[in-house]
Amino acid sequence: MISFKSNHTLIQIEDLYSELQNNSTVDIRLPEHLMQGGGFGITSAIIQFIATWSRSHNKNRLFPYNQKAGVLSYAKLLHQPHGLIACYMAPNLVDSRGNILRKSEVLAQAASYIEAMQTSKFRETMNGRGAILACFAGARNEFLIPLYERPNVHGLRGIRDFELLTQRIINCCAPSTLRRLPEADIQTVSLLIRELFENTNDHATTDECGREYCWDYPNVRSIIVKYIAFNPKDTGSINALSDAPHHMFYQKALLDYTATRIIDFLEVTVIDSGPGIAKRWLSHIDPNACAENILIDEEEKLVREAFKLGKTTKNIRGTGVGLDTVIKSLVKLKAFLQLRTGRLCLYQNFSDSSKQEFAPSHLLNNRKKLPRTVGTSFSILIPLSNKK
Numbered sequence: 426m427i428s429f430k431s432n433h434t435l436i437q438i439e440d441l442y443s444e445l446q447n448n449s450t451v452d453i454r455l456p457e458h459l460m461q462g463g464g465f466g467i468t469s470a471i472i473q474f475i476a477t478w479s480r481s482h483n484k485n486r487l488f489p490y491n492q493k494a495g496v497l498s499y500a501k502l503l504h505q506p507h508g509l510i511a512c513y514m515a516p517n518l519v520d521s522r523g524n525i526l527r528k529s530e531v532l533a534q535a536a537s538y539i540e541a542m543q544t545s546k547f548r549e550t551m552n553g554r555g556a557i558l559a560c561f562a563g564a565r566n567e568f569l570i571p572l573y574e575r576p577n578v579h580g581l582r583g584i585r586d587f588e589l590l591t592q593r594i595i596n597c598c599a600p601s602t603l604r605r606l607p608e609a610d611i612q613t614v615s616l617l618i619r620e621l622f623e624n625t626n627d628h629a630t631t632d633e634c635g636r637e638y639c640w641d642y643p644n645v646r647s648i649i650v651k652y653i654a655f656n657p658k659d660t661g662s663i664n665a666l667s668d669a670p671h672h673m674f675y676q677k678a679l680l681d682y683t684a685t686r687i688i689d690f691l692e693v694t695v696i697d698s699g700p701g702i703a704k705r706w707l708s709h710i711d712p713n714a715c716a717e718n719i720l721i722d723e724e725e726k727l728v729r730e731a732f733k734l735g736k737t738t739k740n741i742r743g744t745g746v747g748l749d750t751v752i753k754s755l756v757k758l759k760a761f762l763q764l765r766t767g768r769l770c771l772y773q774n775f776s777d778s779s780k781q782e783f784a785p786s787h788l789l790n791n792r793k794k795l796p797r798t799v800g801t802s803f804s805i806l807i808p809l810s811n812k813k
Contacts, residue, residue: 426452426488429471432460436789438470439770442796445481453478454488455511457501462553462651466763469649469694469802471507473765476698476799479514479643487515494520496531503535506557506649513561514643514698543570545590547597555651556594562630563640572622572648578630587619588612595691598652602689602809610758614693614807617754621695621803622648624748629699629800633708633716638699646697653806654689691807698800703727703767716767721794724767732783751803753781761806763788768797776808 427441444451453475459467478485491498498520502508512518512535518526541549543566547556560567568576571590582590591614595603603611625646631637638644699705704716706727716724732748755762759776764785771785787793 426454428454429456431456431458433467433471434464435466435470438467438474439789439792439795441474442477442798445478446796448482450482450484450486451478452486452488453511453515454490455502455508456490457505457508458552459505459507462555462653463507465653465690465692465806466694466804468507468651469696469804470765472510472645472647472696473698473798473800473802475507475511476514476645477797479516480799483516485515486517486519487511488519489521492521494522494524496520496526496534499526499531500534503532504538504552506551506555506559506647509535509538509551509557510559510645510647513564513645539564539566542566545571545593547594551649553651554598555649556597557647557649559645559647562638562642562644562646578626581623581626584616584619588615591615591618594650598650598691599689599809602652602691606809613754613757614691617751617758617805618648618693618695620748620750620754622646624751625695625697625699625801628702628705629697631699633700633704644698646699647695649692649694649696651692651694652689653692654687689809691809693805693807694802696800696802701767701797701799701801702731703769706730717797721768725769725771728764728766728769728771729783748783752783755805756781758807760808763804764802765798765804766801768795770795 427444455471455475459471462468463471489498489502491501493500499508499512499518503512512528512531515528518528518531520526538550541547542558550557558569558572560569560572568578568580571586572582573580574582574586588611591611592603595606595611595614629644629646636642700708701716703719703724707714707716707719710727719727732752754760755773755775762773762775762785764771770788772788773783773785789795
């Protein structure tokens with residue numbers, strides 16, 4: 426059994442993929458809380474691992490740490506993004522005593538959280554200073570009202586609605602931050618979120634073969650926003666970061682911002698459990714090609730193509746902007762991007778750059794090729810503090 430800890434690091438999560446390689450059943454136990462809310466990129470890393478695990482064997486089982494019997498053992502776990510999505514994705518749910526539970530009965534306990542998503546009561550969607558909007562394929566409320574004006578993939582709301590959505594989410598996470606953020610920054614964050622979710626909506630509602638996801642072939646498309654704050658005098662949390670790129674980004678924030686204020690960030694994650702960028706692009710370029718057979722450098726090239734102006738895999742005529750607009754927004758916000766898709770985990774620090782180009786590095790330099798994960802996760806760290 427794989428038992429996740431509340432303080433798992435990105436590297437430790439990546440190491441767990443080896444447990445899924447031998448086609449045997451694997452049970453998983455998830456914690457009800459993550460230390461410091463999980464840290465940057467941790468929630469999305471757990472969700473992607475869970476999605477990959479869920480498709481590795483149909484007899485895999487999810488366990489809670491909670492010792493209560495029956496569906497109540499999942500009550501607290503469901504109020505965390507990783508727990509809610511895991512309960513939906515898992516092939517089988519059991520309580521701590523090994524009793525098999527009906528997924529519909531377990532998820533029924535999350536009805537109030539889904540209703541909070543539908544009615545924009547974002548403070549009630551998850552524990553902690555954050556909000557989640559999760560679209561579950563095949564669910565009655567798959568097309569959430571704040572994201573869709575019509576209940577289908579073509580009903581995605583426009584940028585003005587996303588600006589209002591972004592304001593409400595930031596107000597939920599950190600009301601004081603909303604008051605001091607320039608309107609131009611709010612508009613940029615709104616555009617960033619919409620462009621990423623539109624990409625997910627366009628390319629992750631079916632698999633690479635065109636098969637639609639549904640309740641029995643589960644898929645999630647989600648936006649998760651969290652507020653992160655550090656006391657400048659408490660460098661312990663920063664020094665404890667397990668990877669150099671994040672450590673350097675936070676260290677720069679310590680230098681750039683006043684030592685008398687809290688250093689705060691907005692973590693924005695847009696994640697799906699679709700085919701992933703390279704598989705989607707490959708199916709568009711050569712439907713007969715297999716992503717498993719291409720070299721890692723070729724896979725990285727396919728991912729880079731997605732960010733070029735005019736590139737799109739939509740089956741429509743038109744120019745398409747690919748993810749080029751996302752890069753422009755990241756430059757304006759001086760943000761940090763982490764992208765996990767396929768066999769790649771890439772990052773780019775935009776805090777020092779004015780170049781509007783996608784020129785990422787590998788997060789783990791000694792492990793350029795990682796185990797293949799399901800879907801795509803964009804994790805973005807946006808600095809909020811006023812500069813000196």
